[in-house]
Amino acid sequence: MQDRSIGGTDGAAPAARELRLAIPRDDRDLFENAPGAYFVADAEGRVRAANRALADLLGRALSEIEGAPFARFVVGADREKLGLLLENSRSDDLTLRCDSAVVHANGTEIPIVALVSAIPGEGPRPSGFRILLVDVSAHRTAERELHRREEMLRSLIDNTTAVIYAKAADGRYIFVNTQFEKLFGVTREELRGKTDHDIFPKENADVFRANDIEVLQSGRPIESEEVAPHSDGAHTYISLKFPLFDAQGVPYACCGISTDITERIRVRSAERRHQAELAHAWRLATVGEMASILAHEINQPLFAIVNYAKGCVRRLRSGSGDTSEILEAMEIVASQAERAGEIVRRLRAFVRKEEPVRRPVDVSDVVKESVALEEFEMTQNGVRLDLDLDGSLPRVLADTIQIEQVLLNLMRNAVEAMLNEPVRDRAMSISTAMGDSSSVIITVRDAGRGISEDIAKRVFESFFTTKPRGMGLGLAISRSIVEAHGGRLWFEPLPKGTAFRFTLPVETEGGPTNG
Amino acid sequence: MGDPRTTVFVVDDDKAVRNSLRWLIESVGLAVETFGSAREFLSAYDPECPGCLVADVRMPGMSGVELQAVLVERSVQIPVIFISGHGDVPMAVRAMKAGAEDFIEKPYSDQLLLDRIQQVIRVDAERRREARRRNEAHERYGLLTARERQVMDLVVDGRANKQIASQLNLSQKTIEVHRSQVMKKLQVQNVPDLVRIAGLVAGPLGKP
Numbered sequence: 001m002q003d004r005s006i007g008g009t010d011g012a013a014p015a016a017r018e019l020r021l022a023i024p025r026d027d028r029d030l031f032e033n034a035p036g037a038y039f040v041a042d043a044e045g046r047v048r049a050a051n052r053a054l055a056d057l058l059g060r061a062l063s064e065i066e067g068a069p070f071a072r073f074v075v076g077a078d079r080e081k082l083g084l085l086l087e088n089s090r091s092d093d094l095t096l097r098c099d100s101a102v103v104h105a106n107g108t109e110i111p112i113v114a115l116v117s118a119i120p121g122e123g124p125r126p127s128g129f130r131i132l133l134v135d136v137s138a139h140r141t142a143e144r145e146l147h148r149r150e151e152m153l154r155s156l157i158d159n160t161t162a163v164i165y166a167k168a169a170d171g172r173y174i175f176v177n178t179q180f181e182k183l184f185g186v187t188r189e190e191l192r193g194k195t196d197h198d199i200f201p202k203e204n205a206d207v208f209r210a211n212d213i214e215v216l217q218s219g220r221p222i223e224s225e226e227v228a229p230h231s232d233g234a235h236t237y238i239s240l241k242f243p244l245f246d247a248q249g250v251p252y253a254c255c256g257i258s259t260d261i262t263e264r265i266r267v268r269s270a271e272r273r274h275q276a277e278l279a280h281a282w283r284l285a286t287v288g289e290m291a292s293i294l295a296h297e298i299n300q301p302l303f304a305i306v307n308y309a310k311g312c313v314r315r316l317r318s319g320s321g322d323t324s325e326i327l328e329a330m331e332i333v334a335s336q337a338e339r340a341g342e343i344v345r346r347l348r349a350f351v352r353k354e355e356p357v358r359r360p361v362d363v364s365d366v367v368k369e370s371v372a373l374e375e376f377e378m379t380q381n382g383v384r385l386d387l388d389l390d391g392s393l394p395r396v397l398a399d400t401i402q403i404e405q406v407l408l409n410l411m412r413n414a415v416e417a418m419l420n421e422p423v424r425d426r427a428m429s430i431s432t433a434m435g436d437s438s439s440v441i442i443t444v445r446d447a448g449r450g451i452s453e454d455i456a457k458r459v460f461e462s463f464f465t466t467k468p469r470g471m472g473l474g475l476a477i478s479r480s481i482v483e484a485h486g487g488r489l490w491f492e493p494l495p496k497g498t499a500f501r502f503t504l505p506v507e508t509e510g511g512p513t514n515g
Numbered sequence: 516m517g518d519p520r521t522t523v524f525v526v527d528d529d530k531a532v533r534n535s536l537r538w539l540i541e542s543v544g545l546a547v548e549t550f551g552s553a554r555e556f557l558s559a560y561d562p563e564c565p566g567c568l569v570a571d572v573r574m575p576g577m578s579g580v581e582l583q584a585v586l587v588e589r590s591v592q593i594p595v596i597f598i599s600g601h602g603d604v605p606m607a608v609r610a611m612k613a614g615a616e617d618f619i620e621k622p623y624s625d626q627l628l629l630d631r632i633q634q635v636i637r638v639d640a641e642r643r644r645e646a647r648r649r650n651e652a653h654e655r656y657g658l659l660t661a662r663e664r665q666v667m668d669l670v671v672d673g674r675a676n677k678q679i680a681s682q683l684n685l686s687q688k689t690i691e692v693h694r695s696q697v698m699k700k701l702q703v704q705n706v707p708d709l710v711r712i713a714g715l716v717a718g719p720l721g722k723p
Contacts, residue, residue, distance in 0.1 A: 307539040311538040
């Protein structure tokens with residue numbers, strides 16, 4: 001045979017036959033038909049006898065295999081490794097193991113594990129080897145697949161902008177993703193064995209730990225907002241935390257995925273603020289528009305009245321007009337005055353169409369909502385806000401939007417009143433409290449210059465303003481809103497600054513009394 | 516006031532307003548005609564009629580500014596006083612730039628309006644008189660023969676008869692005849708009047 005000239009030695013095949021015949025019949029059957037690829041090699045690694053499974057594994061005839069050095073069927077890179085293994089083995093080595101791969105007759109490489117047991121020889125060197133080859137290709141494929149999947153999961157976890165982490169039941173970190181490392185400036189290695197209290201300020205860490213414990217104790221996922229310090233200030237996260245269970249179903253770790261929603265919150269509040277500003281601007285525009293139309297509409301009859309009246313005066317002075325003519329003119333004056341009155345009446349009717357919607361509301365909620373709208377402006381101008389809201393107040397009957405308008409207006413005035421003060425003195429406070437037994441009182445205090453006496457008399461006048469671009473309607477409208485609610489709006493000078501206060505009547509038994 | 520046809524034309528879309536203006540303006544003895552729109556006025560107006568136009572700068576249809584533009588386009592020289600409401604000042608300024616005589620912002624004193632009306636009517640009358648004189652001068656000058664014009668030019672230049680005679684190679688007697696013909700045709704009595712007529716003739720024809 002061809003192979004024989006390559007790797008074999010003359011007489012190898014008859015040796016195999018002899019060897020096989022030397023095996024008792026039952027054992028021989030066992031050898032030849034064993035489901036694993038099995039062969040016996042001599043001390044040099046030459047195949048002396050092989051079974052059918054080996055022939056199948058290699059895709060070759062037994063005659064091709066027997067007598068050939070086994071190394072011939074091993075992938076090139078592994079030949080030396082296998083050679084060394086056999087060379088260095090000793091008679092008393094029971095089982096040696098070698099990961100390798102054989103080459104099928106069709107060229108395919110098949111990963112195998114070779115289990116080698118030495119056949120004791122006369123000296124320390126074995127006289128031969130029994131070798132079992134286990135085809136591990138299915139196993140390798142599974143391993144590769146597992147690795148691929150792990151790699152994919154790892155990429156997902158490390159490439160997401162979410163912060164992902166796992167902490168043991170005692171709070172020590174067992175895993176964090178790349179984003180975690182990046183955001184908080186720690187590496188996985190540095191984190192090993194550390195807890196939140198080692199890396200975050202106590203007030204943040206306490207909250208994290210409390211949430212983790214809740215997850216571990218309840219065994220259920222929870223979602224919560226958490227705040228973490230960043231180099232550019234505090235960021236708000238929405239954190240989904242869930243337990244990891246051991247085989248006994250006991251939670252042994254808390255895993256979390258936290259998404260930074262700071263920007264989203266900022267955008268949302270900016271949007272809301274913008275909406276509120278639009279609504280406000282729209283109202284002012286409408287008032288301005290109406291004022292302009294109204295001015296023209298009322299001006300026309302007034303203009304006519306003045307012309308007629310002056311024409312009459314001139315005729316009466318010069319004695320040139322006759323009585324009937326002047327009477328007629330005076331009639332026209334009267335009818336033009338009525339025309340002006342009619343325009344005012346129509347305007348009133350138009351304004352009344354916007355009926356306020358009054359519902360029982362918690363004043364503190366309205367204050368908080370307004371503060372949320374104005375917060376940005378306050379932060380921007382370095383104004384600190386102190387809220388002192390009485391949580392036990394009875395509800396008041398109010399149009400939330402309108403009361404928000406009043407509060408926004410008072411807050412803006414307060415902010416503007418303090419713009420000339422040093423930043424450290426810019427403090428505003430809003431408080432809610434019981435007034436008398438039937439009303440709630442809301443106070444907006446600023447620490448500005450206060451209101452001088454001559455201005456004080458006029459602050460609630462329409463079109464009176466001290467601001468370069470003000471319309472002079474804010475306080476006038478605010479007062480009219482509060483009064484329409486049955487409350488009062490006034491101000492009190494403070495030692496430093498001004499307090500604007502307004503009352504709203506408490507909701508009486510029997511629900512809304514007016515709409 | 517000179518011309519009995521002198522009229523104040525009032526254009527305002529608000530009937531009460533235009534009638535009230537009529538009532539006020541008539542109180543100083545001026546004739547008033549009212550129109551509800553700029554278009555109505557344009558179709559009824561005779562440029563020969565002296566006076567002035569009082570119009571609201573903001574009107575539906577043709578605005579005051581557009582009316583002013585049409586008057587300029589038609590070379591109608593009637594003085595225009597615009598009345599503007601509060602906030603229409605920019606519009607009134609545009610009208611002024613387009614040639615309006617004046618604009619008065621509401622509210623105003625009746626005295627101010629009437630004074631302005633009388634003032635622009637005087638200006639209009641003067642302009643018309645000037646135009647009329649200019650046209651008459653042109654007309655009369657047209658009656659002169661070429662020789663008479665020659666003599667007139669030299670007289671206006673300040674030459675004596677004798678100089679003129681020698682310059683034109685004519686007898687002094689003949690010059691005297693031409694000169695008296697010129698004075699007669701131009702209906703002037705003396706040299707200063709003749710010089711004035713020469714000045715009018717040198718200018719363009721006047722518009723009514």
